[in-house]
Amino acid sequence: MRPTTRDLAEAAGVSLATVDRVLNERPNVSNKAAKSVAEAIERIGFVRNPAAVVLARNKTYRFRFVLPTSGDQYLAELIARVAEAKEALRADSTEVEAAQIPMSDPHHVAKYLAGIDHDMMDGVAVMAPESPQVRDALVRLVERGVKVVQFLSGQEHLESADYVGVDNFAAGATAGKIAGRFVGARRGKIMVVAETMMALDSIQRRLGFDSIINAQFPHLESLPSLETYGDEKRADLIIQRTLQHNPDTVAVYVLSSEARMPLTAIWNTQGSLPLTVVAHERTPFSEQALMDERIDAVIAQDPGHAVRSAVRIMRARSDHRELVASQERIRIEVLLKENLQFDCSGGSRT
């Protein structure tokens, strides 16, 4: 039989009350008692029964995803995944919710975060652009006892908070490798388009992309980043101009998660250049474009996995538990038309 706290108390030669004090890090425990309990835990292989802990604590965890307001399809996907997690975790006394706030003004974001406290929220997963104000606000959040996860966002990573998401330099490098090899032996230019280069993720992807193109594909030249600022007319204009100036463009790399705007601009403008197209993130748009062979590859990070991972981390931190590190690593996925698996590939009922 598996040892219980009662067995532990007996093995450690102390009372249940002391075992309880040690296990839950309550005050008024002598070093001697703490040590003898710790030793007994090792000796008899005691493991807390999480079900019993949850039941006895009878605590409801509250986690919030703080996301940008935006019409981005990827963001919509994220929100759908949060809703999915919310549903799935309802049984586990875990309330998950998504909040959308404008991210353009760092002060506003910081103020929002300052309004969150430990007595209303156990953890928050924040997807916000890099800025000193936000960093400070996050640090103070942590100090207030709220578990913070930096969620898919380009903060310089805080020491005191976990990060969920891919290494954007590596993601850019992967895009570069795919683009370079897919282009083949042809010489030419690569057009690089972003919504904005203000975000740290964009910069890192760009750096990763260039590092590979420069090192491994010297016959290709990647052009300066075009920024659409989410403006359709502007996108049309700068892309048209760039294509005219660079008729030897052989590939396009879209850094941002929103690829629809620049790509439709390109497809409208372009004559019949056989462009290799690499974009980021799986969305209905990118999925369809992959199927139509108008995008060659998509570099993606699974939003469902990211959401679940963030929740697992916030939960584990709240309980002072360890977690399986390998499970929390978000993979840099390479999606082609061929490995775009829809729904469940197998499975059945019993």
Next chain:
Amino acid sequence: MRPTTRDLAEAAGVSLATVDRVLNERPNVSNKAAKSVAEAIERIGFVRNPAAVVLARNKTYRFRFVLPTSGDQYLAELIARVAEAKEALRADSTEVEAAQIPMSDPHHVAKYLAGIDHDMMDGVAVMAPESPQVRDALVRLVERGVKVVQFLSGQEHLESADYVGVDNFAAGATAGKIAGRFVGARRGKIMVVAETMMALDSIQRRLGFDSIINAQFPHLESLPSLETYGDEKRADLIIQRTLQHNPDTVAVYVLSSEARMPLTAIWNTQGSLPLTVVAHERTPFSEQALMDERIDAVIAQDPGHAVRSAVRIMRARSDHRELVASQERIRIEVLLKENLQFDCSGGSRT
């Protein structure tokens, strides 16, 4: 407050005992009572507290992975992941173990499976080659009340059992797309090597691979599959001969998870042909070869994810629970040197 069984009983106008009978599918419940409980569940939004269920049942789940005996590095990785899961699930009253048996004789496998019963094992995840005997044994296992997961193996999927693993046709197609595009405009032959083509997975991968090469890369010709049978001398011999007969070989596709043998044979033989190499599964060998740029791409399925998914499924089936389908889909990963992330990419401590 969240409704409990007591609230449910009250809302349904029945006793706790009847609620218990309905929830746990015990006999002696009238249709009327069952219906009124079901209606009340919907009405008050009752959700069972899993922690309380686990605690009250106080049941230990026993799951076994049945794997082949083999020196394959991928298999070693799988076993390590099972061990990891075993450790992580110790707290959750879930005993996970791995058994290795020879898979060469289907009768032997079937006999082994016949020796497993519901009173010793709640679920098994079986990785065994396709054969009628094994299929029958699996069906009977299910009938005996054991939850069965077909694990990464090429059974024609049973109706009554779940499957964990990738679609091998799609995996082969992905390999074909990568190989074809990486080769570029050059004409030539593609050497295809497998340990054996007897396994259904190999056949499916081959079919997927050919479907893409034939349709999208008519300037490439994929040669008949070479089978090493796991014999080093044989591998050397047939590969050497094939390379001599086909000096215009531009790419190599290794179907099996064990790529070391054929690839070292090729690297020993080959003069200085710039071969594009695509293999399957992430192993220390394939990892190293990717880093050295001797393999261009690896098509992989994450063994850790597969193991965790199998356990989640067996557990959910044992509890008659639903599961998040999207979480159980094993992705067809494309690994390049650039997205080979090691350990944890982020994270920290609080």
Next chain:
DNA sequence: TCATAATTGAGGTGCGCACCTCAACGCAAG
């Protein structure tokens, strides 16, 4: 009609742990 079976309710116990109270003890400073 009565016998039999099916259905229902009341009530209890225990799963392993968290959390609380209160009394008792030892120790050191005043």
Next chain:
DNA sequence: CTTGCGTTGAGGTGCGCACCTCAATTATGA
């Protein structure tokens, strides 16, 4: 010596549910 504080133990309660027993009631069939 007393006062006060840190430490320890005994014991109780409750979390939400599963599982059991035993009567009481209702339906069913002969």
